[in-house]
Amino acid sequence: MSTTESTPDQVETEVVVDPNAVSLTINGKTVAARKGELIIAAADRTSDFIPRFCYHPRMKPVGMCRQCLVEVEGPRGPMMVVSCMTPVAEGQVVHTATEQVKKAQEGILELLLANHPLDCPVCDKGGECPLQDQAFSHGPGESRYVEEKRHYEKPIPISDLVFLDRERCILCDRCTRFASEVAGDPLISFTHRGNNTQVLTFPDEPFASYFSGNTVQICPVGALTAKPYRFKARPWDLEETQSTCTSCSVGCATVIQSSRDQVLRFQGHDNDEVNWGWLCDRGRFNFESINSENRFTTPLVRENASLVPTSWSKALEVAARTIRMAVSSKGANSVAILGGARLANEDARAWALLANNLGLTMHDAQLDDGLSTEVFHLPQATINDATSATTVILLSPDLKEELPVLYLRLRDAATKNRTRIIEFTTKASGLTRYAWKSVNYEPGAQVAAVAAALNDSEIANQMRKGNVVIVLGRANLAESSDFTAQAYNAIATAFPAVTVLPVLRRGNIRGAVAAGLASENNARSILTAASEGHIECLILLGADPLSDVPDLDLVRRALAGAQNVIAVDTFPTASTLRADVVLPAAAYAERGGTTTNLEGRILPLSQKITARGTSRPDWMIATELAEQLGADIGVESINDLTAIEVPAQALQVLSAAGISAPERNSYDLRLVVSRKMYDNAVSTVTSPSLAQLSIGAGIYLNPRDIERLGAPVGKDVKVSTSLKSVILTLHADESVLKGTAWVPFNQPGTDIRELLNANDLIVDVRVENLS
Amino acid sequence: MSRLTDANIAIAYEIIGRYPRPKSALIPILHLAQEQDGYVAQDAMKHIAELVGVTPAEVFGTASFYEMFKFEPVGKYLLNICGTMSCALMGAEELMHHAEKRLGIKAGSTTPDGLITLEHAECQAACTEAPCLQVNYRYRFKMTPGELDTLIDDLAAGKLTDEIPAHGVLATVRQRIPAERGVGAVAPEKVNESPQWLDGKPAL
Ligand code: SF4
Ligand code: SF4
Ligand code: FES
Numbered sequence: 011m012s013t014t015e016s017t018p019d020q021v022e023t024e025v026v027v028d029p030n031a032v033s034l035t036i037n038g039k040t041v042a043a044r045k046g047e048l049i050i051a052a053a054d055r056t057s058d059f060i061p062r063f064c065y066h067p068r069m070k071p072v073g074m075c076r077q078c079l080v081e082v083e084g085p086r087g088p089m090m091v092v093s094c095m096t097p098v099a100e101g102q103v104v105h106t107a108t109e110q111v112k113k114a115q116e117g118i119l120e121l122l123l124a125n126h127p128l129d130c131p132v133c134d135k136g137g138e139c140p141l142q143d144q145a146f147s148h149g150p151g152e153s154r155y156v157e158e159k160r161h162y163e164k165p166i167p168i169s170d171l172v173f174l175d176r177e178r179c180i181l182c183d184r185c186t187r188f189a190s191e192v193a194g195d196p197l198i199s200f201t202h203r204g205n206n207t208q209v210l211t212f213p214d215e216p217f218a219s220y221f222s223g224n225t226v227q228i229c230p231v232g233a234l235t236a237k238p239y240r241f242k243a244r245p246w247d248l249e250e251t252q253s254t255c256t257s258c259s260v261g262c263a264t265v266i267q268s269s270r271d272q273v274l275r276f277q278g279h280d281n282d283e284v285n286w287g288w289l290c291d292r293g294r295f296n297f298e299s300i301n302s303e304n305r306f307t308t309p310l311v312r313e314n315a316s317l318v319p320t321s322w323s324k325a326l327e328v329a330a331r332t333i334r335m336a337v338s339s340k341g342a343n344s345v346a347i348l349g350g351a352r353l354a355n356e357d358a359r360a361w362a363l364l365a366n367n368l369g370l371t372m373h374d375a376q377l378d379d380g381l382s383t384e385v386f387h388l389p390q391a392t393i394n395d396a397t398s399a400t401t402v403i404l405l406s407p408d409l410k411e412e413l414p415v416l417y418l419r420l421r422d423a424a425t426k427n428r429t430r431i432i433e434f435t436t437k438a439s440g441l442t443r444y445a446w447k448s449v450n451y452e453p454g455a456q457v458a459a460v461a462a463a464l465n466d467s468e469i470a471n472q473m474r475k476g477n478v479v480i481v482l483g484r485a486n487l488a489e490s491s492d493f494t495a496q497a498y499n500a501i502a503t504a505f506p507a508v509t510v511l512p513v514l515r516r517g518n519i520r521g522a523v524a525a526g527l528a529s530e531n532n533a534r535s536i537l538t539a540a541s542e543g544h545i546e547c548l549i550l551l552g553a554d555p556l557s558d559v560p561d562l563d564l565v566r567r568a569l570a571g572a573q574n575v576i577a578v579d580t581f582p583t584a585s586t587l588r589a590d591v592v593l594p595a596a597a598y599a600e601r602g603g604t605t606t607n608l609e610g611r612i613l614p615l616s617q618k619i620t621a622r623g624t625s626r627p628d629w630m631i632a633t634e635l636a637e638q639l640g641a642d643i644g645v646e647s648i649n650d651l652t653a654i655e656v657p658a659q660a661l662q663v664l665s666a667a668g669i670s671a672p673e674r675n676s677y678d679l680r681l682v683v684s685r686k687m688y689d690n691a692v693s694t695v696t697s698p699s700l701a702q703l704s705i706g707a708g709i710y711l712n713p714r715d716i717e718r719l720g721a722p723v724g725k726d727v728k729v730s731t732s733l734k735s736v737i738l739t740l741h742a743d744e745s746v747l748k749g750t751a752w753v754p755f756n757q758p759g760t761d762i763r764e765l766l767n768a769n770d771l772i773v774d775v776r777v778e779n780l781s
Numbered sequence: 782m783s784r785l786t787d788a789n790i791a792i793a794y795e796i797i798g799r800y801p802r803p804k805s806a807l808i809p810i811l812h813l814a815q816e817q818d819g820y821v822a823q824d825a826m827k828h829i830a831e832l833v834g835v836t837p838a839e840v841f842g843t844a845s846f847y848e849m850f851k852f853e854p855v856g857k858y859l860l861n862i863c864g865t866m867s868c869a870l871m872g873a874e875e876l877m878h879h880a881e882k883r884l885g886i887k888a889g890s891t892t893p894d895g896l897i898t899l900e901h902a903e904c905q906a907a908c909t910e911a912p913c914l915q916v917n918y919r920y921r922f923k924m925t926p927g928e929l930d931t932l933i934d935d936l937a938a939g940k941l942t943d944e945i946p947a948h949g950v951l952a953t954v955r956q957r958i959p960a961e962r963g964v965g966a967v968a969p970e971k972v973n974e975s976p977q978w979l980d981g982k983p984a985l
């Protein structure tokens with residue numbers, strides 16, 4: 011046995027430096043640990059692996075499986091303990107591989123396998139299965155059990171995405187713990203506890219958690235399988251690379267797995283700063299969109315009424331000619347670029363260089379649905395800053411719907427009593443249950459609500475207790491973003507030390523802005539200019555304004571008014587159908603680079619498969635277009651492009667127009683328009699497993715308003731502003747504030763953007779029965 | 782079948798008031814639901830979930846541990862015939878056969894008139910009185926087929942209503958704890974203080 015023990019001197023110095031330091035011995039080797047740490051966690055830093063099924067470093071230990079038994083020396087000799095429930099102690103002597111330990115571990119495995127069907131050849135988990143692996147490494151090799159095994163109906167769906175095979179389940183409590191402890195959706199539970207313990211949902215209530223895919227990943231056997239991956243591949247045929255999810259701006263660490271040049275699965279990867287290994291189901295399962303048939307694989311140019319396939323050289327030539335003619339006839343102001351948040355930093359940088367070279371002044375990476383890019387110049391906070399702050403103030407959309415894993419992180423902080431959340435919201439959100447204070451306001455009254463809260467001595471005292479982080483984003487698309495800016499300013503003026511976690515939601519929005527894809531002129535002014543006929547050439551960089559810009563009328567007029575539209579995109583969308591030239595861009599996983607998450611953290615994006623058809627990365631398209639245009643942007647390869655660091659932080663408050671909302675007529679309801687996790691986003695609708703999960707267009711009112719209006723729940727009603735009206739199905743929803751109406755954005759069915767107008771400060775609607 | 786009636790909701794709130802955390806009242810309220818419908822109905826479990834602030838899956842997870850909660854309708858009388866060793870030796874099997882023949886049903890099912898559900902039971906801890914059975918958990922000792930016939934006749938004729946209330950009724954006298962004597966809800970932030978766990982992370 012090696013003698014790496016530290017001398018008493020060293021130990022003493024350590025204790026002085028850190029009162030939480032603990033030194034113990036594992037299999038004769040000295041291990042430095044911290045008070046409260048578990049033996050299994052300390053052992054994980056050594057080369058001695060302790061087998062385990064139920065222990066997961068991101069969840070509370072429960073000691074369910076007993077596979078992690080080790081011996082700890084005590085006054086009465088060695089004692090068998092579960093290493094996932096036993097904390098380290100000073101001078102503790104641990105053995106993980108004695109005869110006794112081996113016997114115990116083999117015994118447990120024999121018991122776990124007593125009822126296990128051993129259908130590894132037809133099990134998705136086979137090849138990456140902790141049960142299989144540990145049966146080989148720590149099992150007895152054979153079983154004394156000859157009895158009939160337990161039988162259950164083979165896999166039953168427990169949600170639209172997850173199947174459960176109860177015969178394979180070893181009752182480790184990981185999925186159920188995840189559901190209640192991490193996701194806060196305890197929709198699965200051990201039932202029929204005893205001889206027939208099994209994981210089940212309530213009979214008619216599926217495991218419809220936004221985070222259900224994580225249970226599939228952490229299940230240590232093949233009991234839980236995900237519909238999008240079932241029987242698609244064997245683990246040993248998969249190749250993988252680490253990357254970052256860009257479905258929203260949280261930037262969760264992922265592993266992209268592919269086989270035969272096809273992406274088959276995304277897995278979560280543990281990143282201490284960001285996602286702790288978790289993914290939301292949208293981010294996890296929208297890999298299907300990459301394999302969608304519905305993609306651009308070749309350049310297209312408009313010939314008369316239709317878009318026809320052509321060569322890259324022809325398409326680039328047409329695009330370059332369009333841009334050149336626009337610049338020469340109407341000046342650089344007549345060429346506009348919208349979008350860029352889908353792009354990698356390098357792509358965005360190449361496009362920004364091209365825009366600069368041509369002297370363009372009309373570009374924006376947002377689509378009039380976020381906040382001013384000034385938010386990036388406020389004093390910034392990271393996710394970890396927020397989860398360790400004394401107080402977090404939410405001036406943001408429902409994080410559970412829009413930035414799901416950030417919701418998990420904040421929920422964790424709030425439930426572990428580290429952080430108090432003060433929420434300002436127009437509608438009960440995913441975090442309302444965990445908020446210390448949840449303040450409801452009617453659209454337009456956000457500033458008043460914030461001012462009142464700041465005058466509340468309990469709230470003000472709480473905010474004085476320590477760090478305050480404001481999560482700042484666009485909560486309501488039917489309300490001027492100036493109200494949010496005013497509300498932020500009120501807090502930042504009263505508490506100048508606050509820091510900000512900006513939550514503009516679109517994937518690489520922060521990177522695109524940092525790269526230079528946002529100009530003085532924002533999307534709204536660009537679209538207005540286009541509608542007035544001032545834009546000769548509108549370039550859409552992976553943007554679909556016809557689906558995403560809140561003011562539908564404005565965007566329709568803009569696309570009609572723009573002389574030419576060049577679309578650089580991966581998927582056909584409402585807007586690309588209107589294009590004169592389509593340049594097919596490589597999809598996620600088909601190109602590399604970096605992405606910047608909402609905190610400004612630059613994270614890797616990896617290429618795993620070859621791009622479909624002749625589609626190319628966006629930076630390459632920009633470079634080739636630059637060449638056609640004779641514009642030297644100095645880019646030969648992706649290595650000439652570097653991600654731009656987040657610019658210096660110079661602002662204390664945001665510029666905000668001094669607007670105030672008009673009174674609401676008591677017959678009207680004030681409109682709240684916000685997003686759900688599953689909507690018409692192109693990566694969702696092109697993923698068959700997710701496309702069906704959208705709730706569909708509708709209007710949701712507080713039950714008391716419904717009673718007052720005598721409106722028919724479940725039936726269509728007429729919803730009108732002073733200008734327009736739409737027909738929507740009416741639903742009752744307790745989480746909607748009285749006097750307001752909630753309408754989800756961009757859902758299948760009626761386009762509710764008919765009700766929105768970019769210049770409206772707030773939108774009041776009237777709900778009437780049809781007939 | 783159904784959610785709790787208004788009268789039972791009032792009782793449920795009284796029960797909740799006894800405990801520092803609402804979810805501690807889960808089991809007593811499940812009994813209440815079983816008393817109301819004769820079994821624990823799906824809608825009742827959903828209603829209980831709302832009342833004590835958990836999900837229906839959690840209610841079902843807890844409830845399904847207990848053999849005495851039934852999730853399908855059962856007859857007014859639940860007839861449990863013990864079949865474990867002592868009773869088996871003393872003629873439990875004949876007794877069961879007799880019951881099946883007499884009632885015209887198999888063990889595990891309910892008579893068409895909804896009067897009796899017949900079940901096998903494990904040892905009822907009355908081995909010295911074998912063979913024994915229970916009607917809604919009221920014992921009958923050293924039963925013979927003849928005595929079983931009489932029992933069934935009496936049940937059908939309503940002669941035993943005083944002694945044996947319908948299935949689900951725990952006791953004929955309800956325990957009432959007036960609100961001021963309940964523990965009552967404590968401050969919400971106290972309730973949320975979960976037990977201290979070692980979470981495997983370095984202590985802060
Ligand atoms: S389904 Fe998997 S994760 Fe859930 S308890 Fe069973 S073995 Fe564990
Ligand atoms: S939270 Fe956002 S970044 Fe994370 S997996 Fe979901 S969509 Fe992707
Ligand atoms: S890993 Fe320790 S008991 Fe399961």
Ligand code: FES
Nearest residue numbers: 863868904905907
């Ligand atoms: S064996 Fe029947 S009561 Fe014990």
